[in-house]
Amino acid sequence: MSDKTTTPREITFRVRRFDPNVDAAPHWSEYRLNVYDGMTVLEALHEIKAQQEPTLSWRSSCRMGVCGSCGMFINELPMLACQTQVLHLGTDVVSIAPLPNYDNVKDLVPDLAPLIEKHAAVKPYIIYLDQIEIDEPTGEFLQTPDQREEFSQFTHCIKCGLCLAACPTVATDPLFLGPQALAQAYRYTADNRDCGLKDRIEAIDIFHGPYQCHLAGACSQACPKGVDPAFGIQLLKRALVLDSIGFGKKKSSVAKVSPLADVVKQIEEFAPPPRTVGK
């Protein structure tokens, strides 16, 4: 929340507007607003909408960097509007545009459909070869903290799409899978419960796959959750190279803690004694 006890500073917001019902191309509009210490770009947009321009459109939800809805191109960098404090930007004029590399639906609203489609294409789920075990599990999978650490960083992705907006390869190659999907492909490939690299390779080891990444690092710079997708892509490349020379993970390295039947038996063994009072 902004601190209204401090002296406000007048900031000019240059907002890119586009209404598909009226405009053939986007244009810029300027709004002046008194900004208080701690006020986020999202709060500023709400103020502008309430006081000056009721038709201004954007997408947002949680206001705390969890939902990933309010990604915008703020002062020429992709950021979450709810996590960006206006005065921390250090400029008297703040430019706000929709995320680049996505179709612009209206004003600051990008069409994130390609992000979700690419994410789905890399099979972002654990693939376990034994379908009977999946349908009728006989035990719990064992995963040590070290095994979890191998991919844990990449599970923090909130699918805000900032990384694709920052990626220079996505800018010219719309078919490039992009940092988000490739990092998620690594997240599941590195999981010791997964044995689906062979299945996943068809989707990721393609011309528009990880080797289009030349480590610009812009995705990792833009990521608001520290996921470091560029790192995930490099580790995915290594996994593909190792697999191609026969050193890849052949199958799931997961072990069972114990059969479920044994767990049930143990629970029965350690059950409290029967009540002797108040029967």
Add this chain to the structure above:
Amino acid sequence: MNSNKPTAYNNRLGIKGWVYAGKYTFERYLYLGHRLTGMGLIAYMLLHIIETANRMRGVEAWEGLMGLFASWPFKIIEYLLFAAAVFHALNGVRLLMTELGFFLGKPKEPVYPYSSSIKRHRPLTYIIMALAGLIIILGGSSLFFP
């Protein structure tokens, strides 16, 4: 199907998206340099084939062409070509090492302020770029002041 349905605006950055590195980090500029020098080297290879094909037009034509290449403007172009090759080769070594997972550290739970693999391998980046700069300077001194 409603033909008057409003259409979204194509907001893809295109060529500008990879040529303009803007406020991104040092590695983003290396990405640009790697692509530009790569394209330059491919263009040179094509020109080199055309150039050597001149030998078929006889000794006089060949020697005339070699005389042209000995002039100062061509020496500068040759130097730029050398610099592009050195940068592209050494930056390529850096990319190869990172693609095999070296010098990037290990994945770890992200804790704010976040550390990225890009920052962790930056010392290697600086060393390789310093080496490229040194070779380019030494190559220039031997080319212009033999």
